[in-house]
Each structure stands twice: as structure tokens, then as C-alpha cells.
Amino acid sequence: MADKFDVIVIGAGPGGYVAAIRAAQMGLKTACVEKWLNKDGKVVHGGTCLNVGCIPSKALLEASHKYVEAKNDFSDLGINASDVSVDVKKMIERKNTIVKNLTGGIAGLFKANGVTPLDGTGKVVSGKQVEVTDLDGKVTTYDADSIVIAAGSVPVEIPPTPMTDDLIVDSSGALEFQEAPKRLGVIGAGVIGLELGSVWNRLGSEVTVLEAMDDFLPMVDSAIAKETQKLLKKQGMDIRMGARVTGSEVKGNEVVVKYSDDKGDQEATFDKLIVCVGRRPYTKGVIADGVGVGLDERGFIHVDDQCRTSVPTVYAIGDCVRGPMLAHKASEEGIMVADIIAGHKAQMNYDAIPSVIYTFPEVAWVGMTEQDAKAKGIKTKTGAFPFAASGRAMANNATEGQAKIIADAETDRILGMHIVGQQAGEMIAQGVIAMEFGSSAEDLALTCYAHPTMSEAVHEAALAVEGHAIHMANRKKR
Numbered sequence: 001m002a003d004k005f006d007v008i009v010i011g012a013g014p015g016g017y018v019a020a021i022r023a024a025q026m027g028l029k030t031a032c033v034e035k036w037l038n039k040d041g042k043v044v045h046g047g048t049c050l051n052v053g054c055i056p057s058k059a060l061l062e063a064s065h066k067y068v069e070a071k072n073d074f075s076d077l078g079i080n081a082s083d084v085s086v087d088v089k090k091m092i093e094r095k096n097t098i099v100k101n102l103t104g105g106i107a108g109l110f111k112a113n114g115v116t117p118l119d120g121t122g123k124v125v126s127g128k129q130v131e132v133t134d135l136d137g138k139v140t141t142y143d144a145d146s147i148v149i150a151a152g153s154v155p156v157e158i159p160p161t162p163m164t165d166d167l168i169v170d171s172s173g174a175l176e177f178q179e180a181p182k183r184l185g186v187i188g189a190g191v192i193g194l195e196l197g198s199v200w201n202r203l204g205s206e207v208t209v210l211e212a213m214d215d216f217l218p219m220v221d222s223a224i225a226k227e228t229q230k231l232l233k234k235q236g237m238d239i240r241m242g243a244r245v246t247g248s249e250v251k252g253n254e255v256v257v258k259y260s261d262d263k264g265d266q267e268a269t270f271d272k273l274i275v276c277v278g279r280r281p282y283t284k285g286v287i288a289d290g291v292g293v294g295l296d297e298r299g300f301i302h303v304d305d306q307c308r309t310s311v312p313t314v315y316a317i318g319d320c321v322r323g324p325m326l327a328h329k330a331s332e333e334g335i336m337v338a339d340i341i342a343g344h345k346a347q348m349n350y351d352a353i354p355s356v357i358y359t360f361p362e363v364a365w366v367g368m369t370e371q372d373a374k375a376k377g378i379k380t381k382t383g384a385f386p387f388a389a390s391g392r393a394m395a396n397n398a399t400e401g402q403a404k405i406i407a408d409a410e411t412d413r414i415l416g417m418h419i420v421g422q423q424a425g426e427m428i429a430q431g432v433i434a435m436e437f438g439s440s441a442e443d444l445a446l447t448c449y450a451h452p453t454m455s456e457a458v459h460e461a462a463l464a465v466e467g468h469a470i471h472m473a474n475r476k477k478r
Helices: 016-025 047-052 054-077 088-113 191-202 222-234 327-341 370-375 391-395 424-436 441-445 456-464
Strands: 004-010 030-034 116-119 121-126 129-133 139-149 153-155 183-187 206-211 238-241 244-251 254-261 264-270 272-275 279-281 314-316 355-357 362-367 380-386 402-408 414-421
Touching: 004 016, 004 121, 004 327, 016 030, 016 088, 016 139, 016 327, 047 054, 047 088, 054 088, 054 191, 088 116, 121 139, 139 327, 183 191, 183 254, 183 264, 191 206, 191 272, 191 355, 206 264, 222 238, 222 362, 222 370, 222 402, 222 414, 254 272, 314 327, 355 424, 362 424, 370 380, 370 414, 380 456, 391 456, 402 441, 402 456, 414 424, 414 456, 424 441, 424 456, 441 456
Parallel strands: 004 030, 004 139, 030 116, 139 314, 183 206, 183 272, 206 238
Antiparallel strands: 121 129, 129 139, 153 279, 244 254, 254 264, 355 362, 362 414, 380 402, 402 414
16 A cells, blocks of 8 residues: 555645645655656656746846846946857756756755655545556555645647747747747747747847737836836837737748737748747646536636635645746745644735746836726825936946835825836845735835945835935925
């Protein structure tokens, strides 16, 4: 008979491996099932985020930014760097090394915390049983008091642009180009499309982004989104809104994409095409018929605010449940669920989940936009501060962008923070912490910030909510 566990986690992505480690730390006998195979045919942990998502894309974003900075901006700093060139293959090799080190790191963390790795495909066959099919096809059934489904998500494919060898690829394929394509098409102006488009734009590709929606980054505050779009276009990215892709045709080593916009039917020819139109939950085959775990029509698993499914002993977290498909959201859900299973009280604040787009400058936000608040009938007051007025931003040669705070007009409570600028992804944590503790804009305004720092823009934005910014002229309050 196979081992019995207190907890079995299906999936070792940022939700699953964190849930498994936390459960083991709570004294629970824990196993984690994973089927992801690396190029050597070995099971590795980390899921999409670590293997073909968050980490490898950031490695390429950082490397490509340093290249552009050395090529175009060093002279502004008094640094002469002539004949700057890029070795894309070496860049990809470095990315792969980082991924290998981190996946190996998770294996080490499992061992250190006493988590049992189970290689293979997991399926929930009852409220307290998981069936694991290993790489050789052998099926073993394991008993568990609690089960956590953390199966993740996969890229959405669309009929007009079926994946075709090395020409039409998804986000994973876009991380493996061995050279910058001359003409690169990107379908989707979301987080992934903008990040991948930025990488190859910096490395020399002529990038055209086709987005079906009319509004650019509708989840971001409109002022921040407008500025972001302007900055990306300035960098050379051709972003076409309201462009609905209707078909594609591979002609030799080229892809001809057909789309329609307000001017009618259009065509564009590319050497490579990346399809980034979103992701869908990976739940097919993860739950056997008759178990009782409910799914919606899109494949998301129904859960409550504490990630319980309709079966009391089964939980689900991460991309396969409601909410933003973000690695850190999945990780925090994993910790919450592990704590609950261990008998502790735990709750996650879904109103304070940060999001970041790792373009340059970065775009980051948490909480409501002005348009969100207006739709809910909440009266707001706002404060914004441009990095053009920041001493540290000037020293960093990074004066593009701004920080903006949205507060309740009656209570002064911070409802949202939106930033476009260098290190926005780091600075947004200030907004997350403030919202987690129910802070007011005045709380941030009364906080002492180190000088000179980029974060002073957040301080000044908080001061600006009441028209008290020091290092810029304030708007007159009505």
C-alpha cells in the first residue's frame, strides 16, 4: 500500500511548492506531485513561472535593458562605450542557467523541509485520494487527509493563429529565439505581450503589437496607462489598438497576419509571431468525474474566500481559481491554505495584490483605479508626483513616469496606488503595506522617507493628495 499523507499538493509551481513547504513546516506529512519535464526529460519544480515565465522573462528583460542602456544612455553619464553588441545565444544560455539553479533550489528546499516529491501526473479521484501516473505509466493511489490543487494555467491558443513550428509561438517559444527577428508581431498588449515585445524591441526587432481592445491597459489607472503607452511608442514599439486578428498564413519563413481595425481589413508580414492573448486554467484531467469539485464553464475551480472547493477536504489555489493569474497571489493562497489545514486561522486580503509589468520603465499598481472608484460611486481625491522632479531620478537618468495615489475623499483611506517609472515594482510594496494596514494618505505623508530615493515620489504623491507636495507646484484644490 502506498504511503498516506496529511497533505498532497498537485502542482509544484509558485502556489504548489510554497503550499507544500508551508504545510511541512506546520508539522504535516506532505507530498507534492509534479510532471513538468525539462529539456533533459527530468521532472523539475517551479511550474510556468520559474521555467518559462516570470524568472526567464525577467532575465531577458534585464539583460536587454542593460544592452540598450549601454548603447544609448551611457554617454549621458559620461561613460564612453563604443561598439556595444549583443550575443543573444549567450543571453539565452544565461537565462537557462538561472532557471536550472532555481529549480534545483526548490528540490533542495523540499528535502530540507521534509516534503516528498512525487514525479508524475496527479488526479484527484476522491476527497481523500490522489492517483499519480509516473513517467513510465505506472499508476499509484495515495491517501491524504487534505488535497491542494495547484495545477496552474496554460497559454490560450486562438483559431486564427495556430502554433506553427518556430514561426508562430506562444510566450514560452518567445523565450527561446536564438536571434532577434527583423519583424516581430505580438498579438496581445497585455502584461506578457508588452514584456516580450520590449525584450526583442531592445534587441533590434521591429515590433508591432496587435490588440483587439480599444483601451490600452484598462486595469491600470488611465493617466498611468496613457503615459505608459506614450513611453513604449517612443521606444519604437508600434502598438495598434482595436486590431482584431482574423487569420494568418505561413509563407516560407514569413507569417502574414490578417486583422481588421477602424480602417477596415489589414495585413502585416512578420518573421516571427508571438501569441499572448491570455491564459486558461489547467484543470482538464486533474479531477476525476464524480468527485464533486465544481468547475465553471471556463474550467476554473469554484472556491470560497479561503480556497475551499465544494468538497471539504479539497482546496484549490493559483491560476486554476478566480482572481489574477499572478505567482505571488498563488503563493500567498498556498500559505493561507496550509495554515488552515494545520488548524490555524488565516485569511488573504485580495484587495491588496500588487501587479507589475516589467517593461522599462516598469508599471506597477495595487488597489483601485480612479475609474474603478467612480464606477462604485466612491468619491476620491488624488495626488501624483512626476519623476522628472525627483533628484534621485535625475541622478539615475530615469526621469520618465510618475507615482499616483488614490484616496477616499471622506476617510482619506488609500484605495489604490499606481506607478510608472524605474523600480516601480519595488516601490509598489509601499502601497501594498499601506493598504494592508488600512493606512490613510496622511499616514504616508507623515512618514519620513530617505533622501535621495526614488520612493520619495510616493511620499510627495501622498503629500499632493491634500495639495502639500514640496518639490512641485500643487494643483489648487477645489
